[in-house]
Amino acid sequence: MHTTLIVENLPHLEEFYRINLHTWVGCEVISCEDAKFAIEILNKHPEINLIITKAKIKTEKTLDALTDYLKESQRDCNIIIIGDSLYSKEKYTHIPSGLDAKVLVQAAARALNVTAKEMAQKVVPDFFPIPATLFLSLEESNCQVYIEQGEKYIEVFSAHTPFEPSTLTGLINKNTELLYVKKDDRLKFTSFYNEEIACQIELVKLNTNEVFNALELSQESLQKKIAKLGINQKTIALAQRNLVGMSQAAKKAPSIMHLLKKLLENKSGYQFKHSQILMFVSTHLMDNLDWGTDEQRVKLQFISFFHDIALEDDIQAMIHSESDLKKADITLEEKEHVKKHAQLAATIVSQYPNAPIGVEQIIKQHHGSINGIGFSEHYSQNISPMAIVFVLAEDFVDALIQSGEKFDVKTQIHKMKEKYSTQRFRKILEVLESITIQP
Numbered sequence: 001m002h003t004t005l006i007v008e009n010l011p012h013l014e015e016f017y018r019i020n021l022h023t024w025v026g027c028e029v030i031s032c033e034d035a036k037f038a039i040e041i042l043n044k045h046p047e048i049n050l051i052i053t054k055a056k057i058k059t060e061k062t063l064d065a066l067t068d069y070l071k072e073s074q075r076d077c078n079i080i081i082i083g084d085s086l087y088s089k090e091k092y093t094h095i096p097s098g099l100d101a102k103v104l105v106q107a108a109a110r111a112l113n114v115t116a117k118e119m120a121q122k123v124v125p126d127f128f129p130i131p132a133t134l135f136l137s138l139e140e141s142n143c144q145v146y147i148e149q150g151e152k153y154i155e156v157f158s159a160h161t162p163f164e165p166s167t168l169t170g171l172i173n174k175n176t177e178l179l180y181v182k183k184d185d186r187l188k189f190t191s192f193y194n195e196e197i198a199c200q201i202e203l204v205k206l207n208t209n210e211v212f213n214a215l216e217l218s219q220e221s222l223q224k225k226i227a228k229l230g231i232n233q234k235t236i237a238l239a240q241r242n243l244v245g246m247s248q249a250a251k252k253a254p255s256i257m258h259l260l261k262k263l264l265e266n267k268s269g270y271q272f273k274h275s276q277i278l279m280f281v282s283t284h285l286m287d288n289l290d291w292g293t294d295e296q297r298v299k300l301q302f303i304s305f306f307h308d309i310a311l312e313d314d315i316q317a318m319i320h321s322e323s324d325l326k327k328a329d330i331t332l333e334e335k336e337h338v339k340k341h342a343q344l345a346a347t348i349v350s351q352y353p354n355a356p357i358g359v360e361q362i363i364k365q366h367h368g369s370i371n372g373i374g375f376s377e378h379y380s381q382n383i384s385p386m387a388i389v390f391v392l393a394e395d396f397v398d399a400l401i402q403s404g405e406k407f408d409v410k411t412q413i414h415k416m417k418e419k420y421s422t423q424r425f426r427k428i429l430e431v432l433e434s435i436t437i438q439p
């Protein structure tokens with residue numbers, strides 16, 4: 001059995017590490033908030049063979065303190081450093097984000113010499129234990145949760161039903177250390193847990209990579225929640241938080257290519273890249289078009305955020321035309337859904353409190369069809385200036401994502417000039433062309 005020590009002062013990050021290490025790698029996990037406590041724990045637990053930490057926690061040089069201790073006690077231990085640091089890349093494993101479960105699990109498994117085969121073949125009991133305190137960060141579970149009583153497992157929480165808070169704290173107060181989910185639910189539960197942490201975590205406490213991971217995971221969660229619950233207090237609060245988070249991430253990015261590179265490094269999915277880069281382009285356009293104002297920028301960012309909110313995954317999000325839809329390898333039901341996604345998004349936005357004026361119509365018509373159903377190559381002459389800006393911005397962003405770092409702005413603008421040849425497009429195309437001046 002392997003034991004990992006997590007040194008992390010942000011509770012949600014600690015929980016994220018704990019659930020993933022526990023479920024995927026199957027190791028024991030001990031955690032604490034800084035090097036001082038870590039050293040006490042290391043003294044008591046000679047079996048610890050992996051430490052996961054940041055180089056610095058608050059003002060403490062955590063990694064230095066830990067490596068000094070290990071050296072003095074002549075002890076060898078693998079260390080994974082989360083976030084950017086200048087420490088040796090040979091001596092330590094570096095991972096840029098603590099919120100990328102896949103990278104975290106792979107790095108931990110490698111450090112502990114656990115192979116993918118071993119992880120896959122691990123014998124798992126029918127009822128899989130999860131530390132009870134981890135449930136304190138959830139309001140409900142996506143599968144049934146059990147307690148062990150004698151030889152039996154009794155359901156304490158049903159799936160998708162809010163926990164009775166006193167039931168959970170009552171169990172913990174009575175020293176219940178473990179709750180259980182069915183063996184086949186454990187990975188689904190862990191993904192759900194990761195999304196819930198991403199929805200709750202304070203973005204300001206994270207590094208840039210972590211912010212993108214948190215936003216992407218919580219966007220996935222938001223889409224599922226809107227599909228299930230529609231617009232309610234909770235989905236509004238989450239949408240607002242993610243909208244602000246994505247517009248701030250766009251504002252902070254030094255250039256569009258820098259943003260693209262970060263998203264590529266982070267292995268962000270198509271849909272998230274699409275909305276996040278659109279946020280950047282919206283800001284740039286409204287800062288550079290003579291009729292652009294703060295109000296118009298907020299409007300365009302709102303549209304960028306919500307227009308594809310009804311789509312369910314990247315395969316659906318990559319469909320931009322009737323011919324893409326025809327070719328797509330998805331069920332007929334899904335095709336119907338994609339066809340209607342603009343109309344659905346407009347309906348969602350119509351229920352959203354304080355949505356900027358006029359966004360509903362632009363969202364409904366963002367694929368050129370008046371009623372929001374299907375895709376049209378021909379945009380009506382009566383289309384509003386804001387709708388034109390959005391259509392062009394989307395075209396530009398999709399080309400950028402498809403070419404990646406090889407993106408050539410001149411070629412793209414040339415193509416777009418042929419497609420959008422009338423006078424009313426010219427100024428927007430000029431502003432779009434100016435966007436990649438900085439690398």
Ligand SMILES: [Fe+2]
Pocket residue numbers: 274307308394
């Ligand atoms: Fe889109």
Ligand SMILES: [Fe+2]
Pocket residue numbers: 307308341342366367
């Ligand atoms: Fe769309």
